[in-house]
Amino acid sequence: MWILFACLAALSAAVVVTLSKAGIKDVDSSLAFAIQSVLILIVSWSVVIFQGNLPDVTRIERKVWIYLIIAGVVTCMSSLLSFRALKLGNASQVSPITNTSLLFAVILATVFLKEKISWQVVVGALLMAAGAIVIAVSRE
Structure with a gap:
């Protein structure tokens, strides 16, 4: 759910x-x-x-x-x-950058909340962050 x-x-x-x-x-x-x-x-x-x-x-x-x-x-x-x-x-560029918070959330959850993360989570978070940066720096 x-x-x-x-x-x-x-x-x-x-x-x-x-x-x-x-x-x-x-x-x-x-x-x-x-x-x-x-x-x-x-x-x-x-x-x-x-x-x-x-x-x-x-x-x-x-x-x-x-x-x-x-x-x-x-x-x-x-x-x-x-x-x-x-x-x-532009909203289409700002929003992806603000959503790189996912990467920071994974890091903070690992360090402060002692959550266990898998290599898939690390790779996924890095790919999402890289995608957000590609979108944000794109020219219209």
């Missing part, structure tokens, strides 16, 4: 990139991200409330709060940088 959700997330991310690029045409990229963030906040807390998970907030451990807060700050930075890149470049 995780593959289905991952594919749907990838499709959603592609739609977000396309709509965001269209939306920042005549708007500052930081302002556009701030507008989207408000909607993200509303939708995400609505899902938590709808699923009945709001009481779980009080049961989250301090260490988990720290991880989530740091991840939230980095998510914000990532999105602000992505929006700025979209403002300055």
Whole structure:
């Protein structure tokens, strides 16, 4: 089931990139991200409330709060940088470069989460990164 959700997330991310690029045409990229963030906040807390998970907030451990807060700050930075890149470049070139995060995620998961990776994962991540770079440096 995780593959289905991952594919749907990838499709959603592609739609977000396309709509965001269209939306920042005549708007500052930081302002556009701030507008989207408000909607993200509303939708995400609505899902938590709808699923009945709001009481779980009080049961989250301090260490988990720290991880989530740091991840939230980095998510914000990532999105602000992505929006700025979209403002300055073509979506078809910016998106592949931002998706080289796959390579970094594999490295970080191996180092910090002690996940075991196979040679296929290494080769696949390197090929995806190489493909992203080829797409990004292509001329129109």
